[in-house]
Amino acid sequence: MGLLALNHLMSFQRRRRRRRRRGEIRPLNGLVSSLANGKRSNHKDDDSPQGGKIMRFSGPDLPEDIWGHIHSLMPLQDAARTASVSHAFLRSWRCRPNITFSSTTLGLNEDVHGENKIASDFNSRVDHILKKHSGFGLRSLKIEFCGYNSNTHCYLNSWLESAVTPELEELILLLPLKKAKYCFPSSLLSRGSGNSIRHLTLSWCAFRTTVGLDSLKNLTSVILHDVRITEEELGCLLSNSSALEQFNLVYCSKITCLKIPCLMKRLSCFSVLECDKLRVIESKAPNVSSFYIRGGQLEVSLAESLQVKDITLSMDCAISYAPVKLPSVVPNLEILSIISSREAVSTPLSPSKFLHLKVLGISLHGAAFSPAYDCFSVVYFLDAAPSLETFVLGVSQLRMQHDSIIGDPSPLRQISGRRHDHLKNVKITGFCSAKSLVELVCYVLENVTSLDCLTLDTTMGLPRCSANKLGKCLTMGKDMVRESQQALLAVEAFIEGKVPPAVKLIVLGPCSLCQDVEL
Template identity: 40%
Template structure:
């Protein structure tokens, strides 16, 4: 009887502790699924969704601060299920992660109005993947939102501007594979924005940022128009251009003007042969504060390309009087393999430290 009593007491304590724990995560790991389980459907998917429903119902009336759904292992998640989960969690949530199955063609429409200030929501971090985000004027104020991470999210140029204009506390912004944005405009209202990362947005043609205090800018994709306004605070730039553009020449010519206080620079480009620019054109540009320089060169095995690329390196070194660290990644490949290079992590390049 004593053992039974102890077990009952512990069970009550654990139940009470779990029901009031501020974080809930639903993923393959927390649901005890094997790594081999992908694109789950049928009865197994129904059972998993019921388990999530039961867990959310047990937390009914108890606010959750951090809620994470990583449901990439399912074939499809009904919109009504997601709506029920978010309805139950919305009042007190501060951090929300919602990653839905990539094969789901329905493209769940995220309920922007549910997490707006008008409904008393205080969400500070929003991470969305594989859904649609369509804010509406008058019901999309996110005054407490500090961090945004969108990947494969359907949001247009106009909708993104509306969203940013009503998220004045935003500090960290990441956009990946958001293919409906043609021009990314960052309004000057975002006084606190210090980190901007944009990658693989196929329709994107320009980035126009008027934010006064960005310190970090990362970009991956084809060459587009960049406008950073008065970027005196910009100290960290990471740019990967693909394919076939003279990125090193562009960076050496433009970045000292765009970011005069730049301290850290990473550049990756394929096929830097282009037209041959005389070394003398680089001499008047200076990176007066650059301390860390990392360059990744991917190009065909051609004599012209070899000489041009290394002339650029000399120019960079001559223009960086306070440089402390220089890392060079070099990989020469055949032309027909060029398109595949950018699917490999950067750390697979052979490294030469100079």
């Protein structure tokens, strides 16, 4: 709710009250406009957020807490302007519960001014606003820096000391990319100061402490993005966060082993992305239901795993790793997404089963995707999931480098697979004329008795070019169009005739604009 909603509320109240002795009440947006034009009353108050004078406003007689709530819903700049209208709004401004500082909320144009000027303006404006704020009632503070200079860390220490009170529930600190060498004062989270913090997000800074974090009993969400933190320091943070429900660790390059203690009984999901040196993840949290891991070679150990239902693995040789390691570790898994950039060998035949797996997604789009990988071997994965309902496979056409089925006189491979009576939807994006992909589709048509829909997308899932408002193709190059047309020939020659009447076949090819590309 901004100024417009506030004006509507005030108009409604006016119709129900008698007019004031001095005529009609002036609309609030008119008062704000007059402030912007330099027109002010004679009532002085140097404590206004604009550093000017307060205008008396005889608005509707509402309880002050309602005015305060309306004021808290306004954007920062509107709230600052309206604080100059009345003492009630000024008091509300000093106790504003949610404050976000960024180039947008402060009206800073990063394209016009230089970096040092932006940093200086950002620091001075934030410093002025927080000094006028009483600190009372502040629930959420987000600082998204648009500039950083040598004085910023001094300002930041002062801001955090005044903002981190026993009432603060959310703290988000986003520093500029790699320019900040700031060390977050972890002492603020001790001695009861951070006792009420529920959500903590830090980026591009250091976190240094192994003792003294005794006030994190209400912390439910932690996001650390490119934070310089060691295993011992992270262990200290986690061991003092028994109420944690969500944990995200991104680009934290000093961690080699992540250990999640068993005392984190409320932890339901965590993600670990692109931590270069990380090799081992050990979780003893008993109620984790989902996690997302993206990195290189990783070993995942889950002591308590019966609750795990949803996993995303984005790592080297993930397709080779998953069917061998996961069935015994996460026996109740229902959703599995695999993103693999390196697959030197085909999917292994494993005696273990994903008995409860319902949705399987496999993506092979990495630059290091080996042309030696046999896509047909994915059928072993399908056989290991007897309850599977949805299967999505994504490949990169231009990196397949597999023999095309067009002009290949050799017969299609066939294996004696199990009958699938739960699989209803199968989709392949990046479908091309590679013989291994055609063999995989034929296997599905011959062995999946419950199939409702088969989708073959020869455009790699790119937006339909014909819907482009510019009237020209911006997505498919000549090589991709050529391979897509080859894929359509393969569908017509080897697949269409095998589709049962009850199965809906959807084939997505190049749009009319793509087909006009000169080959």
